[in-house]
Amino acid sequence: MKFRLVLFLLVAAFAGCTNTKIEKKEIIRKVKVAAVETGEPILKSEFSGIIREDRENNLAFRVAGPVKAIYAKEGSFVKKGDLIAEIDPRDYQVQVDVARAQYEQVKSETGRVSEMYNRKSIAGIDYDKAVSGEKMVAAQLQHAENQLRDTKLFAPFSGYVQHINFEKGEMINAGMTFATLISLNTYKIEVDIPALLFVRRNDFTAFTCQNNESGDEELPLILTSFTMKAxxxxxxxxxxxxxPQLNKKLAPGMNVKVVIYYKNQAEQSFSIPVEALFYKDGNTYVWIFNPESSVVNKRRVEPEALTGNGNIRITTGLTGNEKVVVAGVNVLKENQKVVLLETAGKTNIGGLL
Known part of the structure; x- marks a missing residue:
């Protein structure tokens, strides 16, 4: 009898256990949120640029010979027309003297032939030959004189001597770069921009740059040109x-931060931290935090471009009064309950306490 009673109690207990549902504990994740910011009518994007000199020329002699003298030094300022260096002119002076003697001789002969032709003492063909001969030796004299002048190298514009590649007494061939001259009347800044911004070039309103030497001061820039092919x-x-007069501490070769300002084409746009975005099935989403229910809901958005302060511009999907999750976006689920992370205090650096 006792055995049957015990058996009955065991079966009842087992049946009760099988009908009991095991409830799973709901996971409540801690998240960090940020308020959606309203877009500005004028947008800006920042890029890295580099300062270049206004003009750079490689100076070369048009004739060959040993370097006789160098009148400029590396780093020195020269004015347009200043003599920078010269080649030993002796050989070229000899060529000029020979060419001039030949020219004087032929010129005298042509004058005698011309008188005979006027008296009809010689044929016209002989006269034409004499005139052509004079023109030929005149051209040879001009060429010799040009080569003599080319033994001197003058500055084609005012600027600074960047490099001198030869020393006095060294042999230099025609066309070899003797020195490099740069002009600093205006600084040129080059910057690379993506196609997304290039197609909006008609919306550009202003350009500025900053450098460690200029501090927080934004120096104005003037757009001169751009490439039409990527x-x-x-x-x-x-x-x-x-x-260059805006900040005399700047010099070619320095890096600068270039800021491009342009019109906001959207009727209304917003910006959020780029960390709020996550991607699924080729689309871009954010988690919207509901403060009343403390749950998050997924919403599709259309991002445009970075704003330069860690945010990204959103053209569609937001109304402006939302709060988006910016930490832990890849582990959340639809309608999941969350709790906000407390803001770190001055004595709780990093929110570790």
Whole structure:
């Protein structure tokens, strides 16, 4: 009897266990949120640029010979027309003397032939030969004189001597670069921009640049030109001018931060931290935090371009009064309950306490 009672109690207990549902504990994740910011009528994008000299020329002699003298030094300023260097002119002076003697002789002979032709003492063909001969030796004299003048190298414009590649007494051939001259009347700044911004070039309103030497001061730039064909990285190059007098500490070769300002084409746009975006099935989404229910909901958005302060511009999908999740976006689920992370205090650096 006791055995049957015990068996009955065991069966009842087992049946009760099988009908009991095991409830799973809901996971509540901690998230960090940020408010959606309203877009501005004038947008800006920042890029890295480099300062270039206004003009750079490689100076070369048009004749060959040993360097006789160098009148400029590397780093020195020269004015347009200043003598930079010269080649030993002795051989070229001899050529001029020979060519001049030949010219004087032929010229005298042509004068005698001309008198005979006027008296009809010689045929016209003989006269034509004499005149042609005079023109030929005149051209040879001109060529010799040009070569003599080319033994001197003058500055084609005012600027600074960047490099001198030869020393006094060294032999130099025609066309070899003797020195490099740069002009600093205007600084040129080159910057590469993506195609997404290049197609909006008609909306550009202003350009500025900053450098560690200029601090927070934004120096104005003037757009001069741009390339109409992208490079292999799908980037277009912009060329801008900077007045060197605005900051005399700047120099060619320095890196600068270039800021491009342009009109906002959207009727209304917003910006959010780029960390708020996540991607699924080829679309871009954000998690919208509902403060009343403390749950998150997925919403599709259309991003446009970075704003330069860690945010990205959103053209569609937001109304402006939302809060989006910016940390832990890849582990959340639709309608999941969350709790906000507390803001770190001054004595709780990093929110570790």
């Amino acid at each position: 490079d292999n990285n799908q980037l277009y190059k912009l060329y801008l001018n900077l007045d």
